[in-house]
Amino acid sequence: ASIMILNGPNLNLLGKRQPEIYGHTTLVDVEAACSRLAASAGHAIRFYQSNREYEIIDWVHEARENMAAIIINPAAFTHTSVAILDALNAFDGFVFEVHISNVHKRESFRHHSYVSARADGVIAGFGVEGYEFALRRVCSLLASSDG
Numbered sequence: 001a002s003i004m005i006l007n008g009p010n011l012n013l014l015g016k017r018q019p020e021i022y023g024h025t026t027l028v029d030v031e032a033a034c035s036r037l038a039a040s041a042g043h044a045i046r047f048y049q050s051n052r053e054y055e056i057i058d059w060v061h062e063a064r065e066n067m068a069a070i071i072i073n074p075a076a077f078t079h080t081s082v083a084i085l086d087a088l089n090a091f092d093g094f095v096f097e098v099h100i101s102n103v104h105k106r107e108s109f110r111h112h113s114y115v116s117a118r119a120d121g122v123i124a125g126f127g128v129e130g131y132e133f134a135l136r137r138v139c140s141l142l143a144s145s146d147g
């Protein structure tokens, strides 16, 4: 199957931006690790990042056509975007929400997520490994829905 991995604003700076919070791994490294993991389970990923809300919404719409799951780190849009929530509500596959940092340990404005109302699971505070954990979960759900 195909799995879409979406990244919101400022994540293009991953590895350079506030490394004390987000670490030194870049988004290119995250994509490579996810790509390897998916391939080992017989799946393929589409990996995107944008600083523009509408682009993320358009990718969620595109995912309706042929993606089995969306793994999304909406970044700051997590806390602001009813529009991304609405787009995800129009998608039928699995949805997992990932945050590199533990948003609950940070400022109170990061404690609420619009996207969590749709997510089948949420990972926060596991660093960039959170993407791989979410992907493993998607792979096992896809394996059990095959059987």
Ligand code: DQA
Residues within 6 Å of the ligand: 009, 010, 011, 073, 074, 075, 076, 077, 078, 098, 099, 100, 101, 102, 103, 110
């Ligand atoms: C983030 C947490 C958000 O609050 C923040 O705006 C981000 C990244 C995370 O991965 O920890 O940009 O989603």
